[in-house]
Amino acid sequence: MIEYLINPCSSVRIDVKKEQTITVIDLEGGQVADFFAVSAENSGEFLSAGVTIDVNESLRLGVGSVIYTNLYRPMFEVVYDDVxxxxxxxxxxxxxxxxxxxxxxxxxxxCLDNINEALNIRRDEITAVNLFMYTKISPSGKISVEEPKSKAGDKIVLRALMDVTLGVAACSVSESKCNSGRCTAIMVKVE
Ligand SMILES: [Zn+2]
Known part of the structure; x- marks a missing residue:
């Protein structure tokens, strides 16, 4: 098992093999982790939040949800989730x-610069899976970003369904409720 500490407002690059598990831990609570990945075999295939919404027919993620690539292939499965x-x-x-x-x-x-740097790429826009981010969606469609529900030590565990390179950032927003008003660290464990 290898541990990676993502300091506040920074990112890490992690190579992950198919069938490995990835545990993302909110160390202090109330902190968002922007989770993005590119296929190890094809740099043109990458995590797509939009395709994930499309295939799962849901704006939410939970245990059993699958995260898809832009090519509609399964990339990760959520196997455990505290939040x-x-x-x-x-x-x-x-x-x-x-x-x-x-x-x-x-x-x-x-997070855009941090993930681009971690992956040594230059994407003009990245929509990651924003782990622990709590976006409240009202029936009218109005959204509001609220403080994450994650408490210190809460985690989500994903199983990789293909070989990938991860770019994960501890989000840098201290100006809103997104990260509870302060930026803290995230831990990732791969085994
Ligand atoms: Zn961010």
């Missing part, structure tokens, strides 16, 4: 998002 609230709809935070909402994008750490 039950994860976000599939928000793109990774980025310089322009910080500028738009908070006028502070310059020099602000952000």
């Amino acid at each position: 039950g609230e994860h976000d599939l709809i928000h793109p990774c935070c980025r310089t322009e998002m910080y500028d738009f909402f908070y006028k502070n994008g310059v020099g602000h750490p952000n």
